[in-house]
Amino acid sequence: MSAIDAVASAFIVAGALFSLAAGVALTRFPDILSRMHAATKPQVLGLLLVLLGCALRFRNTVDITTLVLIGAFQLTTAPVAAHMVGRVAYRSGLQRPDLLVVDELADRDR
Amino acid sequence: MTGDARTRRANRAVAVLGMALVWILLWGTFSWANLLGGLVVAGIVLLVFPLPPVVFAGRLRPVPLARFVAWFLRDLFVASVQIAWLAFRFGYTPHGAIIGVGLRVGTDLNLTLTAEALSLVPGSLIVEVDRAEGVLWIHVLDVRDRAEAERFRQDVLALESRIVAAVGSPDEVRRTTEGGVL
Amino acid sequence: MTAVAVTVTVILAGAALLALVRVVRGPSILDRVVATDVLLAIIVAAIAAEAAFTGDATALPVLVVLSVLGFVSSVSVARFAARNGK
Structure with missing residues (x-):
């Protein structure tokens, strides 16, 4: 196993661990807004790390451009999806006031 | 207004070039046929789904x-x-x-x-x-x-x-x- | 290399299982959407890792489609849920 392959493996394992953290947070966190943090965030870095490891393994332009596209799509679309779901969650009253230290949005709407 | 029309055209040009770049990345290799194909596809996409005007007043630093x-x-x-x-x-x-x-x-x-x-x-x-x-x-x-x-x-x-x-x-x-x- | 591949497989399978637990338990449709989104991202990561370990890049274009599809499904279900909530 060459040095680059070792680095690639390390990236992929790290990425998998971030995915696991997202899974744990998803089952463990108490309300939907906290769960969404876990879902969009470590997940993005986790996927990027796996893609990076993948790119280090292939090392040719055709595959790397594909991997760059996957990463770029993920980075541009994840926030939009998160915002859509988060907004609907808040508007349908799924947030838990007991878990919020400050809620300025509720203060405004009142 | 002519200035408005010019910024609109500039925005469209940026959008077309961006989509053409994605197209080339999808194919993975650069060739003139890919570039041309990308420009045509991007032009059609923009024609069918026009973009809302985005005001870009600044410049890239x-x-x-x-x-x-x-x-x-x-x-x-x-x-x-x-x-x-x-x-x-x-x-x-x-x-x-x-x-x-x-x-x-x-x-x-x-x-x-x-x-x-x-x-x-x-x-x-x-x-x-x-x-x-x-x-x-x-x-x-x-x-x-x-x-x-x-x-x-x-x-x-x-x-x-x-x-x-x-x-x-x-x-x-x-x-x-x-x-x-x- | 095999040991690493096995480790990654186990970790990702565990992550997918946990996401599935959330899909089943809900309670709201939005929880399920979020969990499904995570599940999809885990699948994308798994396919990419598989491609890296076997050195076979055939499946990579599929991932482009998958990463866009996840976005479309989340947004459409969110819109549907918004309409039903009112």
Whole structure:
């Protein structure tokens, strides 16, 4: 196993661990807004790390451009999806006031 | 107005070139046939789904842009590790807060870019956007008291300053650097 | 290399299982959407890792489609849920 392959493996394992953290947070966190943090965030870095490891393994332009596209799509679309779901969650009253230290949005709407 | 029409054409040209670039990336290799095909497909897409006009008044500044990207990657990494760590702290229930941050530059472009960067960086989630007022309502994870929420508000404004420094017009840059927080 | 591949497989399978638990338990449709989104991202990561370990890049274009599809499904279900909530 060459040095680059070792680095690639390390990236992929790290990425998998971030995915696991997202899974744990998803089952463990108490309300939907906290769960969404876990879902969009470590997940993005986790996927990027796996893609990076993948790119280090292939090392040719055709595959790397594909991997760059996957990463770029993920980075541009994840926030939009998160915002859509988060907004609907808040508007349908799924947030838990007991878990919020400050809620300025509720203060405004009142 | 001719100036308006010109910016519209410039925006379209940027959109077509961007889509052509994605097309070439999809094929994986550069060839003139790919470039031509990409331009044709992008032109058709733009003809069928016209873009809403995006006002881009500023200009790209490479050094602040690099600074923004470096900060962004650092934030992404640090915060991802923090949230991942939070997930493995069994028995600890993280509390959150929803704060409203009024951006100093309320253009659509700045609002979108700031919201995108905030959403990608862990610990913050956009719940609601007030486009007319330029206010982002952000859910922040793992906040224990009001002081921490205030600190986060300062972080958001700092992020906005970095984005405006990278892509804003001179007038917008002035608005974010002087006078501090509104 | 095999040991690493096995480790990654186990970790990702565990992550997918946990996401599935959330899909089943809900309670709201939005929880399920978020969990499904995570599940999809885990699948994308798994396919990419598989491609890296076997050195076979055939499946990579599929991932482009998958990463866009996840976005479309989340947004459409969110819109549907918004309409039903009112």
